[in-house]
Amino acid sequence: MGLEAYVAVSAGLFALGIIAIIVRRNVLYVLMGIEMILNAANINFVAFSHFQGDSLDGRMFAIFTIILAAAEAAVALAIVLNVFHLYDSIKPSDADLLRE
């Protein structure tokens, strides 16, 4: 399969991640959508590095993305737990303490 097929899969996954973020009203879906988007970027990195002479750079980028995604997921879950504790809700629109 050529590079275009991988780029197409990556674009589709990116679109589905965006849909998960804006369609579902639940913080956990926002988190899952972010993971989908990061993974779409990873597919692109690895595909381009593979079709550009198997260089190491794209894979290294993908590994650092995975590292940052792990850190992000841990912090985001901690924030979700705190927000649920404070507002008794996991809808992003309910966290509106600063609104008058």
Next chain:
Amino acid sequence: MENSSKIFYAALAVLVLGAHGAGLASAGAEGLAFGLFASLTLGGALVCIWERSVVRSAFSLMATFIGIAGLFLLLTADFLAMAQILIYVGGILALILFGVMLTPPDMEERKLPRVLSGLVLIGGGFAWVGMQVADSAHFATRAADASLEGVNNAKRIGVGFLAADQYVVAFELAAVVLTVALVAAVYIARRRRVDLEPAAAGELTGYDASNGGDA
């Protein structure tokens, strides 16, 4: 099972079979593997958006992550495929499931028109942009470097991490970021003593809410 879900899963099965057939027709066995992993990736993401229950969504996200690991394997990035399964399926998905268990279920949150219109709008938009890009862009590819034939991927990545002229600074920075982020996550998520013993809260802070206004 609701009618809409029946229609959705039937359409999904047809699409998955079509992807397998198209892959097999265009590139033989490799195309079939690509069709399998691509439909696992995109199908898992679709089911994740569709399902009412967060637990089912989280588990269908597992299919997405495994499909991506398969795509990495097809791209000869075997170390990344293993890291993907270890970190995403074993780590991040477990974290999300913890989040599911610690928050209440909300089965009425998904609205069918919202999901469908989101799928149509964004999917259509991306298809249009994709066709524009496919018409205009050309991705130049280069044959794999022959000197790297048969070189161990994990070893290459390990050398890249530690060689002074490659990624050692980024590697150390990533270690610092991970340590800080995980300690911070534990600090943010921990229960404060005040939360655990509501009765003792007044003594701890020297403030009593019940008669604080009068005194």
